[in-house]
Amino acid sequence: MPSAKHIPLAILSLILISAVTVLIIGFRFAREEKTTTLKQDRKPLSNFSTRLLEELGSLDSLYQKHLLDIRDQIHSGSSNIKISAICRNIVGVEQVSIFREAQNPNYLDLRETDRSSPISLPRQSGDPSVSGGIIVDIAEIKRAKSGVDFQWIRQPGHPPHFAARLDYKTVMVLRINPEITSAEMDAALADWLTDAFAPIEAAGIPATLQNPSGKVIISTEVPITGSDPDLLIPLPSTFGDWKISSWGKKEMTIAYNQPVLIGSATLAVVLVIAGIFGYTQQQRALHLAEQRVSFVNQISHELRTPMTNILLNIDLLSDSLTNENRPQIKRLELISEEANRLSRLLENVLTFSTREKTHPFSEKSRQILRLIPCDVKQIIDSVLFQFAPTLSRKNLTARQSLPDSPVFALVDPDALSQIIGNLISNVEKYAADGGKFEISIKAISSNKTVSLSITDFGPGVPASEAARIFKPFVRLSDATTEGVSGTGLGLAIARDLAESMNGKLVMEPCDQTSHEGCRFILTLPLSVKNVVTMAS
Numbered sequence: 001m002p003s004a005k006h007i008p009l010a011i012l013s014l015i016l017i018s019a020v021t022v023l024i025i026g027f028r029f030a031r032e033e034k035t036t037t038l039k040q041d042r043k044p045l046s047n048f049s050t051r052l053l054e055e056l057g058s059l060d061s062l063y064q065k066h067l068l069d070i071r072d073q074i075h076s077g078s079s080n081i082k083i084s085a086i087c088r089n090i091v092g093v094e095q096v097s098i099f100r101e102a103q104n105p106n107y108l109d110l111r112e113t114d115r116s117s118p119i120s121l122p123r124q125s126g127d128p129s130v131s132g133g134i135i136v137d138i139a140e141i142k143r144a145k146s147g148v149d150f151q152w153i154r155q156p157g158h159p160p161h162f163a164a165r166l167d168y169k170t171v172m173v174l175r176i177n178p179e180i181t182s183a184e185m186d187a188a189l190a191d192w193l194t195d196a197f198a199p200i201e202a203a204g205i206p207a208t209l210q211n212p213s214g215k216v217i218i219s220t221e222v223p224i225t226g227s228d229p230d231l232l233i234p235l236p237s238t239f240g241d242w243k244i245s246s247w248g249k250k251e252m253t254i255a256y257n258q259p260v261l262i263g264s265a266t267l268a269v270v271l272v273i274a275g276i277f278g279y280t281q282q283q284r285a286l287h288l289a290e291q292r293v294s295f296v297n298q299i300s301h302e303l304r305t306p307m308t309n310i311l312l313n314i315d316l317l318s319d320s321l322t323n324e325n326r327p328q329i330k331r332l333e334l335i336s337e338e339a340n341r342l343s344r345l346l347e348n349v350l351t352f353s354t355r356e357k358t359h360p361f362s363e364k365s366r367q368i369l370r371l372i373p374c375d376v377k378q379i380i381d382s383v384l385f386q387f388a389p390t391l392s393r394k395n396l397t398a399r400q401s402l403p404d405s406p407v408f409a410l411v412d413p414d415a416l417s418q419i420i421g422n423l424i425s426n427v428e429k430y431a432a433d434g435g436k437f438e439i440s441i442k443a444i445s446s447n448k449t450v451s452l453s454i455t456d457f458g459p460g461v462p463a464s465e466a467a468r469i470f471k472p473f474v475r476l477s478d479a480t481t482e483g484v485s486g487t488g489l490g491l492a493i494a495r496d497l498a499e500s501m502n503g504k505l506v507m508e509p510c511d512q513t514s515h516e517g518c519r520f521i522l523t524l525p526l527s528v529k530n531v532v533t534m535a536s
Contacts, residue, residue, distance in 0.1 A: 008282035015275030019268040026264020030257040037230055037248035044199040045207065049233045049244055051196055052209075059185055060238040064162075066090045068150065071164040071172055074098070084110055087174070091184045095175035097122050098166075099138050122161060122173050134158045134175075141171050152238065160239060178239045182213050185239070193218050206247040212240025310339050340386050347418055369412035369500050373527040376407045376416070376441055376450060383420045384439075387428070394432045398424075401440035409450040410527035415497040419505070422490035423454045423520050431458020431517050448526040458517035463509035470495045470505075498522055 070093070073086050087093045087110050098106040107121055120133040134155050141151065141163050150164035153173075162174040193209065200207050201220050208219040229245035318332050384391075384398055391398060409416075427437045434457030442451045461469060468474055473488040498505040503524040 008279050008286065011282070012275050012279040015271055015278070019271035019275070022264055022271065023268040026260060026268070027256075030260040030264065032255045032257060034253045034255060035250050036253060038251055040205060040248060041203060042205075042231070042246075044203045044205060045231070045233070045244065045246055048196055048200055049235060052193075052242065052244075053235050055189065055192060055196075056235060056237045056242065059188060063181070063238065064150075067093075067162050067174060068164065070174065071150070071166065074172055075166045080106075080108055084108055088112075092177045092181035093174050094177045094180075095119060095121075097136075097173040097175070099124065099136070099171045099173070101169040119175075120158065122175070134161050136161070136163060136171070136173055138171050141165050142168060176239075179213065181239055182211055186211055186215075186217055189217070204249075206249070208245045210243045210245070212237065212242060314339065340390075369415050369497075371410050371412055371501060373408045374411050374413045374416065376409050376411075376452060376524075377402050378406070379413060379416050380420060380439060380441075380452075383417055383424065386421070387424050390428055394428055395435060396428060396432055397436040399436055399438045401438060403441060403443065407441050407443050407450055408527045409524040411501050411503075411524055412497075415501060416524075419494045419497050419522060420452075420454075422494045423522075426490055426520075427454065427456045427458070431456035434458045434517060443526060445526070450524045450526050452522040452524065453519055454522075455519040456517040460517040461507065461509065466507050466509055469507065498524070501525070 067090065070086055070090060074083055074096075083096060087096055087108075094109070094111050096108040096110065100106075105121075105124075109119060111119070122134045122136045123131070124138050125135050134153060136153060141149070142165060150162065153161040153163055159178055160176050162176060164172050164174075166172055197209070197218050197220075201222075204220075204222055206220055206222040209217045211217050230248040231244075231246040233244040233246075235242040235244065314332055314335055321328055321332070380400070380402070390396075424437075431437065437454060437456040440453050440455075442453075444451060470491050472492040474492075495505040501524060503522060505520065505522050508519040508521065
């Protein structure tokens with residue numbers, strides 16, 4: 001796990017990364033690409049459209065004149081064969097219909113090929129005998145004023161028809177094929193368009209010209225950007241509209257949305273300021289915590305020497321008293337008991353402060369101990385001797401189930417004394433009403449371990465709390481701990497010291513059948529007497 005000094009720096013780094021990310025995202029959202037059309041001279045397009053409109057008007061007038069010539073020749077009383085020959089001289093005429101008063105219409109199909117496909121026939125308005133063809137209003141054409149006795153008939157779904165009055169009783173209707181006439185008109189304009197379109201090409205204006213059928217007749221070599229033209233000029237003609245399309249030159253510009261940019265920059269600055277402020281506060285808090293730990297460590301060290309002298313002088317004073325001074329001896333035993341309790345508290349505080357200074361964020365930090373073969377029975381006797389006044393005053397009896405021969409474990413004697421002392425102190429605080437507790441030792445040769453167990457007969461600890469009680473400063477908030485003083489460090493330090501000696505400390509939950517409260521089992525590595533390993 002990271003050390004305390006590295007965590008604030010890691011948090012600050014994450015905040016700074018977040019600020020940079022916000023800034024980058026803000027720039028991307030604020031970035032706007034705009035395409036603008038550059039101004040250009042439209043005069044070549046205007047001149048070309050004017051000239052082309054005049055040229056189309058001339059061609060339309062010429063074609064219409066040819067159709068009127070057909071009318072004049074038919075009016076002279078020509079036969080069908082002669083009419084066919086006359087009409088075939090005019091491009092695009094594929095059908096002639098003659099409507100005479102009180103007679104059926106005369107239809108001539110002038111197509112030279114594809115006669116197998118039917119061709120729709122024009123019909124007078126209100127005539128039910130013919131269906132599907134273009135409707136011709138004969139009466140209107142007959143009423144035409146002098147000099148305007150012809151007209152173009154255009155109806156959806158039908159090709160254009162040219163109708164002209166032959167006399168006051170007869171009307172001629174010519175069916176025109178627009179595809180043929182369009183192709184002939186394209187060919188007629190080809191040379192003219194090459195010369196007329198040159199100024200547009202020279203000006204570098206992207207443009208195209210489409211005939212009425214949508215075919216592009218001519219275009220500039222300048223690349224065309226976009227699908228829709230910026231300028232569309234329709235030019236009407238007899239057979240449909242010609243279209244001049246023009247595209248302006250485009251320029252890509254990049255702009256930034258100021259509110260979005262300012263907002264993201266402000267948020268990034270706020271994050272940076274908050275991160276620096278938080279980092280400073282955390283550093284101050286860590287420094288203050290280190291000062292507190294150092295202060296507690298120094299105070300504990302300073303108190304250890306006076307406590308040792310107090311205990312020594314209490315022992316000397318007790319030895320100098322006789323049975324006649326029984327009340328004084330009782331008071332000295334009480335002072336000794338409390339002094340031993342304070343001494344154990346100092347040892348626990350020193351151990352915990354050392355651990356926090358080395359590994360403040362690790363629940364299983366390891367202390368460096370000097371491991372040597374030790375007689376576990378001898379250490380237990382030493383600890384019980386220290387607790388004798390307290391156990392006697394609380395009417396607690398220690399029952400020992402120990403083997404006859406010494407049992408050696410590879411441990412640090414001071415650390416083992418502190419573990420056993422913390423476990424017995426736990427019994428006298430929370431399980432004194434049981435009246436007794438048991439200490440047993442087993443040497444297990446199969447896995448080369450020593451098992452030391454301390455069993456009390458108090459209220460016990462729920463199974464759900466078996467792991468939590470080994471955490472620092474944890475005290476169960478129920479009747480078990482009411483009115484009991486303590487720091488909540490004893491079991492945490494005991495387990496930490498056990499693991500530092502390659503051992504293990506666990507608690508078994510209550511056993512209702514045997515009326516036991518709880519049992520703490522300490523497992524330590526077995527050692528041969530007077531043999532010190534290389535590891536120690």
